[in-house]
Amino acid sequence: MNQNIDTKALNAIRVLAADAIEEAKSGHPGMPLGSAAAAYEMWAHHMKHNPKNPLWVNRDRFILxxxxxxxxxxxxxxxxxxxxxxxxxKKFRQKGSLTPGHPEYGHTMGVEATTGPLGAGMGMAVGMAIAEAHLASVFNKTDYPVFDHYTYVLGGDGCMMEGISSEAFSLAGTLGLHKLIVLYDSNNISIEGSTEIAFTEDVLMRMKAYGFQVISVEDGNDIEEIGQAIAKAKQDKTKPSFIKINTQIGYGCPQKQGKASAHGEPLGTENVTALKNNLGWDSLEPFYIPDEVYKHYQLLTVKGREQEADWNQLFVEYCSRYPNMKEKWHKYHDKDIEKELLENELFSNFDIRPESTRNLSGSIINRIKNLLPGFIGGSADLAPSNKTYMEMAGDFSKLNYKGRNLHFGVRELSMAAIGNGIALHGGLRPFVSTFFVFSDYLKPMARLSAMMKLPITYVFTHDSIGVGEDGPTHQPVEQLAMLRAIPNLNVFRPADAKETAAAWYQSIISKTTPSAIVLTRQKLQQLEETGKEAINGAYVLQDSIKEIPDAILIASGSEVAIAVEAKKDLVSKGVDVRVVSMPCMEIFEQQDLEYRESVIPQSVRKRVVIEALSDFGWGRYVGLDGAYVTMKGFGACASGEELFEKYKITVDNVVKTVIELF
Known part of the structure; x- marks a missing residue:
């Protein structure tokens, strides 16, 4: 069969996909076969990228x-x-390979995001587009577009069914993110069969309603039509673009194309042979790619190298002409500010009056924003309650991409995905926020934050039954245990101003771990003994008179003050206890054994944990001989003070619980 080089090049993608899946005896051939033409055209003729420098700051981003x-x-x-x-x-989906079953950021060079949960990549792409728009508004000068790139994202029917896509695209349209181009691989097949059984909406009308430019490609194998669609997308300077590409799942395999069976299982040896014959491939040898195809791809990369070389020259001239912007650039990209934070007012100048930790956090956020110009973030329509609004920083909007306050609307799941995308893009330090009980809505994206080692900050307020009258639907109980169960996530529940500052300090200096800072609605007293030691995760707040205490009280957040008061009562009863504040289990576990032993010695087996949430996860500190003053069920509608009494999160109950251990 006589084929032009573009056809051979895109068929090479199909052949490699089929062979790798067959070799692994595992994988999903349908989508790669069906969308190979769209992916090839985008990467070959439209994307700005340089394989010799995959981290070039002004590259186009692509998320699968x-x-x-x-x-x-x-x-x-x-x-x-x-x-x-x-x-x-050949090692696709095998142990230790660079080609795992789903793309993993930081594991394989060129992978821009970890994508597994369908639709997550759509949300992260919106975050990347927001980052590009903000940085362009801050840094670009006339004739010096140092940030000028597109974000492409490719997904299918499943991505469009997931609610996260609707949340993210609704916001993207509102913000007019015209550098965002979504390619929709529309093959009308899901795992259970035809999408007709559960997904019949007019997707183009839906996306148009969100504020997208919508474009339809009738033939998903026609690279000229696909190319024209992408070019048209770039012409619109006011809206993001959505390109619906009609494809056939498993294209090229006579026995599988158009069928659900092409989705998630190897084609089989005979079908791989049939695929290659049907495509007119030169050889049936597995992983065979003609030299002319490799040479063609090498030629395609020349343009990207030239584009980066031109940008590098532009940037040199930019820095020379605007030395103040060069300095600003370094501030945005300098991740080592630990010393500056420690020496700053971050840990000082707090009022001694009782105050909620959400209010204290709000004050600290406004201090951090002056130290970190790339500090950007917002709330899921709760900034007045979460206290996350940055004064004099502007609101990010279609009319003002310079704004640093992001308004996500009531969209917790996509908010977290967008935060991930901003962090992945680079140059900015994002935070996102909502009520703690609604962390349930965003947990899958927080999990991806931890997996991708993104130092994003989650600000959660209204942290316990102390929420009060809103009742059990708004009173978190099990959520702290849920977050603590996520690997590589630091979860802070500070007791007062100094501990809140310590939580923010640890969050900002983190390079590979996201943080969740969990804050109160109710006012808490400022404790004299708290301080910078909180950065160790746990520390002795008030010690026993004896070298070895009779018992240890361990508490976090609002319950630390209860432990302090209980100690006074216990001392009067002849029980000499130590009070340990533990704002962050994860940070404490990172300390050396000597320090951990100095705080919670193994020899002291009488330990009581006090926390107005579930006791799940505290077992390793309480041990077999300890006890809990915690929640055993859901809350109720009453004032916070009444609820603490109702559920016995009280000084009297702590004292009673300790006495019963003897």
Whole structure:
């Protein structure tokens, strides 16, 4: 069969995908086969990227939201020369390989985001587009567009069914993010069969209603039509673009194309052979790619190298002409501010009056924003309650991309995904916020934050039954245990101003771990003994008179003050106790054994944990001989003070619980 080089090049993607999945005896061939033409046209003729420098700051970003089609991305990375070898493709989905079943950020060069949960990539793409728009508004000068790139995201029917896409795209349209281009691989097939059984909406009308420019490509194998659609998308300077590309799942495999069976299982040896014959491939040898195809891909990368070289020259001239912007650039990209934070007013100048930790956090946020110009974030329509609004920082909007206050609307799940996208883009330090009980809505994206090692900050307020009259639907009980169960997530529940400052300090200096800062609605007293030691995760707040205490009280947040008061009563009864404040288990566990033993010695087995939430997860500190003053069920509608009495999160009950241990 006589084929032009573009056809051979895109068929190379299909062949590699089929062979890698067959070798692994596992994978999802349908999407890579169906969307190969769209991916090839985008990467070959429209995306600005340089495989020799995958981290070039002004590269176009590409996210494969349909992460199950990961072999499509790996084939592209191999063919374009990002460092993935044929051997890497042969190890697809195998232990220790660079080609895991779903793309993993930080594991494989060229992968811009970890995508597994469908639709997550759509939300992260919106975050990247927000980051580009903000940084362009801050740094760009006439004739010096140092930030000028697009964000592309490719997903399928599943991504469009997930609610996170609706949340994210509704916001993207509102913000007019015209550098965002969404490619929708529309093949009308999901795992259970035709999408007709559960997904019949007019997707283009839906996206138009969100404020997108909508474009339809009738033939998903026509790279000229696809190219025209992408070019049209770039012409609109007021709206994000959504390109619906009609494809056939499993395209090229006679027995599988158009069928649900093409989605999530290997084609089988005979069908791989039939695919290659049907495509007119030169050889049936697994992983065979003609030299002319490799040479073609090498030629395609020349443009990207030239684009980066031009940008590098532009940036040199920019820094020379605008030395103040060069200095600003370094401030945005300098991640080592630990000393400056420690020496700053971050830990001082707090009023001694009782105050909620949400209010204290709000004050600290406004201090941090002056130290970190790339500090950006907001709330899911709760900034007045979460106290996350940055004064004099402006509101990010379609009319003002310079604003640093993000308004996410009531969209917790996409808010967290967008925060991830901002962090992935680079140059900015994002935070997001909502009521603590609604952390349930965003947990899957917080999990991805931890997996991708993104130092994003989650600000959660209204942290316990202390919320009061809103009742059990708004009173978190199990949420702290949920977050503490996520690997590589630091969860802070500070007791007062100094501990809140310590939580923010640890969050800002973190380079590879996200943080959740959990804050009160009710006012708390400022404790004299708290301080910078809180950065260790736990510390002795008030010690026993004896070298070895009779018992240890361990508390976090609002209950630390209860432990302090209980100690006074216990001393009067002849029980000499130590009070330990533990604002962050995870940070405490990172301390050396000597320090941990100095705070909670193993020899003291009488320990009581006090926390107005579930006791789940406290077992390793309480031990077999300890006890809990915690919640055992959901809350109720009453004032916070009444609820603490109702559920016996009280000084009297702590004292009673300690006495009963003897």
């Amino acid at each position: 939201s349909a992460g199950h089609g990961s072999i499509l991305l790996y084939s592209l990375l191999h063919l374009f020369g990002y460092g993935l070898t044929v051997e890497d493709l």
